[in-house]
Structures are given as C-alpha cells and as structure tokens.
Amino acid sequence: MRQSVRFYLGERLVSLDDVAPEQTLLDWLRHEGRTGTKEGCNEGDCGACTVVVARLRGDRVVLRAVNACIQLLPMLDGAALFTIEDVGSAGALHPVQEAMVTFNGAQCGFCTPGFVMSMVAYRNADERPDDDAAIDSALSGNLCRCTGYAPIVRAMKQALAAPDSPFETALPALGAKLEALQDGEDVAIETSHGAIFLPASAASLARYLQEHPETLIVAGATDVGLWVTKAMRPLPRVAFIGQCPDLMRLECDDEGLHIGAAVTYDAAREALAALLPDFGALVGRIGSTPIRNSATLCGNIANGSPIGDGPPALIAAGAMLHLRRGAEKRVIPLERYFLAYGKQDRQAGEFVEAVTIPPLAEGTFYRSYKISKRFDQDISAVLAAFALRVDKEGIVQEARLAFGGMAATPCRAERAEAVLIGAKWHEATLEAARLALAEDFTPLNDMRASAWYRQTVAANLLTRFFEESQGETMRLAKAGGLAHV
Template sequence: MTTPSESPVRRELRFLLNDRQIALSSVRPDQTLLDFLRLDQRLRGTKEGCAEGDCGACTVLVGRLDGDTISYETVNSCIRFVGSLDGCHVVTVEHLKRPDGSLHPVQQALVDHHGSQCGFCTPGFVMALYGLWMNDPHPTVEAIEKALQGNLCRCTGYEPIVKAALAISSYGSPEEDPLFQERSQVVAALRAIRDGRRVEVGEGQDRFIVPASADDLAAVLEELPGARIVAGSTDVGLWVTKFMRNIAPVVFIGGIDELRGISLDAEKRELTIGALTSYTDAKAVLAEHIPAFAQLIDRIGGEQVRNMGTIGGNIANGSPIGDTPPALIALNARLTLRKGATRRTIPLEDFFIAYGKQDRQPGEFVEAIHVPLPDADTHFAAWKVSKRRDEDISALLGAFAMKLGDDGAVQSIRIAYGGMAATPKRAKAVEAALQGKPWTEETVEAALSAYDADFTPISDMRASAEYRMLAAKNLLRRFHLHTTQGTTPLTVTRYEAA
C-alpha cells in the first residue's frame, strides 16, 4: 500500500480508541496504555490496582486484525505499552453503555447479581467478562473461572460475579453488540492504518520502532543490536512500572503476524511455534497435539497475561521460573534464532547458560520453537506447583517425557525442572538413575537420591529449599503413579473433565 511518494517509515503511531482514531507523533517508548487512558485521555473508568498485570483492574480489550475479522482480547493496560498498539482497536469500559444510557448486558448482569461491592475492580471484571462473552456466549463455570484468573476482587468472594457471568447471555447476544455489528467498519479502519510501513517515533536513544515485517525486524536489529525487543511486555512492563528502568530504544514486535502461529509438519511430526504466538493461541493448538502441555498453559498468569505474553518471550527472557521451558526441554524442543539473514537452530536446553545469561547474540532474535510431537507410546506430563493454584509464579515445575521398552524398562527419559536452579534445567543424574531400569516404584525410590546431584534449590518467599526438593521428588513419584496406576485421583482437580 506504500505509494512511491511516501517514506518507508511512518513517524506516527495510529490506533483506534473506542470510536475515535488516535494518531501520536510524540509518545515515549515506555508510555503505558493505562497512563495514556487515565492521564492523557482522562478516561478514568479503567483503574490501576497493582501496575504489574496481576490484579486486572486495568483490563481493556485490544482488537487486532485476524484475517477478515478482528480478535478482541483482554489485556492489562498497566503493562501494555502504547507503542505496541499500532493498528489495534482499544476498547475501554466507557465504550459499553448504550447511547440511551442503558447498561450493556455484561453490566446489567453484574448489577442484578450484586457483583460489585467497593466497585474498584468492577470495570476490570466487566471487560474480562465482555471479552469472554464475545468469544463464548454460553460459558461453563470452568471457562468463566479461567477468564477471571487475572482479576482480583477483595470484597465479593466472586460467587455473585460468576453467577452474573453465567447469566449474561440472557440479557443479550454478542451479535447485537456494537463490536460485532460495526466490525466491518473497524476492519476497514485498521486495514487503512496498517499501511505496510515501519513505524518509528522519537529520536536517538529515546525512540521506538515497530517493524513492518520479520525481515524488517532483522534489519532493525542489525542496525540497533542493543535495542530492547518487546513482544507481550508481561515482563518488561514491570521493568518500567516497578523498577523505573529506561528501556529505550525499543522494538515492538507484537504485531508481526509472520512470527505468530503454529504450523505442523506431519511428516516430521513436529510443531513449529512462531516466537510471537501468545499463550492463548498456543493453547488452542497444543490442546489437540499435546494435551498435558495445554493444561499447563491454563496455569500461566491470568487470561490477560496469556493473551499478551508469547512463547518466544517466555524463553527469550531466560527466567528460571518461566513455565514453558521445562516442558519444552522435556519434549526435546529446538530453538531457531535469527540475525539478519542468518539462522541457527540449537537444542532449547543449550539456550539457557546461567542466571540472566542466554545464548543470544546482540541483534539476534528468537524466531521459532520446534517441538517434536511425542509418540503415542511416550508418556508426557508437566506439573506446576505454586502457592496459589492459578495466576501464580511457580515454586517449581516438573516436566517428564518417557518411553518404556517392551521389557518395561525405561528406554528413554527426559526430565526438566523450573524453579530448582538458576535456569530451567534437566535432571540428568535422575534420568541416568532411571535409564534402562525397570519402571517400578523401587527404581523411582532409588533414583530420588540423585536429585541432590542435580539440584540445590534456594529458599525464597515462594517456597523453602526443603519443600522444593521434596515436592520435586514427589512429582517423579506422581509421574510414576500417573503412568502405572488406574483410577484413583493423583492430584486435586477443580474441573471434572481435567
């Protein structure tokens, strides 16, 4: 769509906010959407509860082009940067009330079911439930609880909110909703914004760039190898809101569609996950191919974080408590990194060198993750242990992939943990203690002493070293029971089908 007279770089960020187009030629790289809404736009229905993406009071919808339509997803505006919104449609709570003053179905249901007390978290709940209802008008209790994992309420105990959520569709259907009825106009408006140009706002170090494509990203990073790459900003957002770190210059990559999505190579039996695939999008595909992995994803962050955060980001930031790396390492995943036109593919476990140190060169970026599909006879499980079941950071996480030989002995086994060392790490001594042995309780019990060779966990506010070690061993016991036992429950589950 670039006309010859136009510069290949657009120096203006453009997006839709409710029913208006916003164009910003001057905006800081670390400007959060929440501050933009509250301070610049004086839209104060959206609240700040924690400024770290954990309470949901700041929830808004962000719509992005998705083929011929728009996907509207809930996000935490407190840790979402304005610079990442080019070509998006931001919808805030102010957009819901009808022109005649009557309430939106989501709002009326909450009123009628006494879903608000102090009311401070309420706009966030309204938006979370709005997002759910649009995609799933008749949700199960399980779907509601998952959609609300990222929203804290301190007053109601949630019961009336869940009851309201079950009733929303009796107040109206999504097809009657303005975001549905006006979709074609919004699609057209967003398409007009996305003119295929790179966006660059600001000067010198204090600027941000939104590359137009993956090739453009590679070019930008060759030019600016020290630039901060920001995708979902579920981690980098906190560097700004909590630590007031200077993150500029920034490259916002969340809108590069080529790096988003999962493809299946049926012949190689391998999934390739684009680095920018969100947890939410990954879950939909993984549920089909690796259900145990998909279940794990439900326990990462809240819905807003899963909509924003990316699999590539979870790996690239190198955290020892990221939730996907142990599972991916157990599955023997590989990682493709790209610098300019050069690509290299390495075993994922080799990417994590030490705490805060990864095998990524300046100017290089994580492009894709390749996950071999487990065979029908591979036992795979991944379990997260945290203080609170949902929306919590792992105390530890164990992932297991094992194949048994015809003789009932362990033919191959890969075990990886998060939260047990300075990086996501394989339990190689434990694996060795199991390798080739009959898969029995005795073998498992005998292998437990090998944990001391593999791990020396720390004590912190999430768990003591003693607990981490004991629970890590017990996860191996659970894996053994899981692969050998019948029907008795091996873990507590809230959802019968799970």
C-alpha cells in the same frame, strides 16, 4: 516506512508520532481523561486496569482482554482499543453492566470496570461456555476484595444469554476500519523520548537489530512492563514484535509444532493441547486470561527466568529453539539456551525467531506439573515436566526430566536421567532416580518455598509420574505402543 503509531480508541482514530517507548497504556488513557480504567497493582495482577483490544485475525475481528498497566502504548498499532467508557453509558448500560447491577456485582466498585471489560471480552469470545469453570478462567485476572465472586459469576451467566447491544452490533463494521490500518509498513519513530521500531517482517527486524544491537525486544511486555512500572527502567530503544506477521506463525508439520516469537500463550493453547494435552492444561495455569492474551512462549523463554513455566515443559518435550542474527540462523536444543542465571546463549543483534516442538516418539509418556500456592495467577515453586519412553521389555530408552524452580536456570536432571536410561521402569528404579534427584539440584530457599520443600516435591512429582504412567502404560500397550512395564 511509517513514522506514527495508529489505532482506534473507541470510534476515534489516534495517530502518535512522538511517543516514548516505555509509555504505558494505562497512564496514557488516564491522561486522556479515560479515568474509568483504574490503577491497582500496576503489575498485571489485579485486573483493575483491564481494557479490550480488538484485532483483525484473517477476516475476523477478535476481542481480547489485556492489562493496560503493562501494555506499552506502541503495542496498540493496528488495533482498536475499548475502555469502560465505550461499552455503555448511564442511560444505556451494556448487558454486562445491567447484569452486574441486577446481581449486586459491585460494592466499592474499584474492580468493576476491569471486571466488566473481561466480561465483555468473554461475551464476544468464539467459545463462551456458561459453566463456572470456564467463567472463573475468563475472570482469573480480576480480583475483587469486597463483593466476592459468586454475584459476578451470576451476572456473567445472565449477560451471556442477553441479546447483542449497540456495542456488539457495531463490531462487524470495525473489520474494514482495522483492515485500512494494515499497510504492511515498518514503523520507525525516533524522538527525544526514544526510538521505537515495529517490524513488518522478520527480515526487517533482523536488519534493524544488526544496525542497533542495543535494542530491547518486546513481545507481550508481561515481563518488560514490570521493568517500567516497578523498576522505573527507561527503555531508550525498543523493537515491538508482537504484531510482526512472520513471527505470528503457528503451524504443525512433520517436524512438529512451530510457534513463532509473536505467538501468545492464548493463541498457542489449542495447538499445544492437541500435541501434548498436559501442556495444554498447563497453559491454563500460566498467569491469567489477560496475561495469556499478551504473553508469548518465546518471551517466556527469552526472559531466561529460572521459574518460567514454559521452558521446562518445552525442554521435556524436546523443543528446539530457532535464533536469527541478520541472515544467519541457528537451531539449538532449548536447554542449551540457558547458560547461567540471567545469562542466555544469545548474541548482540540476535533474536528468538521461533520454538519447535517435535512430535513425541511413539510410546512416550509425557506429563507436566505446576506446584504453586494458588491455581491461577501464581508463580511456580516447582515446575516439573517429564517424558519417558520404554521399549517392549519395559526398559527405559529415553528420559527427559526437566525442572523449573530447582536451580539458577530451567534445566534437566541429568543424574536422575542417567539412572533411568537402560533400567527397568519399576519401583526400585524410581527410588534410585528419586535419590539421584537430590544430587542433581541444590534448590533455593525463598519466600515461595524452602529448599527442603522444593527437593521433596520434585521427588514426589517423579513418584506421581511413575504412578500415572502405570495406567497409561496399559493403555499404550493395548494400542501397540509400549508392550509392558
């Protein structure tokens, strides 16, 4: 059992044995004198606070941009942290900084350190295409209110072509330093500031939660971080599970795709896209690159928000949730987890261990649709995800219509599903299902959308699904899946 949190800040090894669970990385950095990292929104939206976190993944050092304002300091255990002060200096700019100067990528400059850090992470990514769409996505978590984005994108393109700088040439040596930090120990710190636990295994976490059922679990902190920075909530006892190896499991077998509780959206994206291409595309609409680098699918579920994007997409896919309390484990259909607004089927001391997405039955047509005002970094007004299987006679055998933003929890449209099952998949059935949707839900009026808008868009998404299924049905029919509809 270790009683300190250890990480590298640039070249310096930091060891902290008295740290508050709710200490944000941004506040800590600025108190350390690293004031190049800025505070803008303090809620993960603007990117002024972006820093780069390097971790060992297998034998590789992987760099990711994250929002320092909503990272909690103990989450850094085992990592190397780089801020704007680490990548270049006045006489020796990093190629990204050089390019920002060349292309006039800054005016007031407040956003610039954050942009530079996102750009440094992208320059060091495994895949770093230099097309506009990929660069826009890499910079989706950084807002600039005076320069405009075109010069910054030009700078990114130039920087992608530049040779390694001293920052990059030092990275391979970092692997051994990070390796030395991986001691496989639980970390437990109890001080007057609060209690921190970092489990080295799922079994350790299970034991700890039984001893301390009041513990708050934190994975990526992209929800919890805001409880600290916006609601000023103290967090007296926290288990940080983000680096627990057992919970980082991402595997595909006959039962489907298993996604452990510590797997981030970024880490799961490729596997999700391979299983359900539409879900993979949806992941690109969740938050921004730095948010997806921290946020987990299981955190999205456990948070229980009615407007979380992951749950409806998973429910339509037939996902099963794995819960654990001590040695007791249970597996439930995901939709049963959401009992009421703010109330989930989770006992004290229990935690979400994983979610499994089974392979779709042959011939199933799956789609997910996110409706929000902006493409990136926006919360859904409505999230609809549908899976439908018809037999060779065109009769619907299975229908799963799941929605977010339509009720107090993510849920299925049971009346509309009942209309579909056993009916022929054609226009008249679609119309009947559209009408049934109105009985399934009484959506909210709020600042994101009116109830009328939500209801209308939900029915229209079902029509879109119907239209898209027509072409797809032909393809599946030719491939021997569905015969005809």
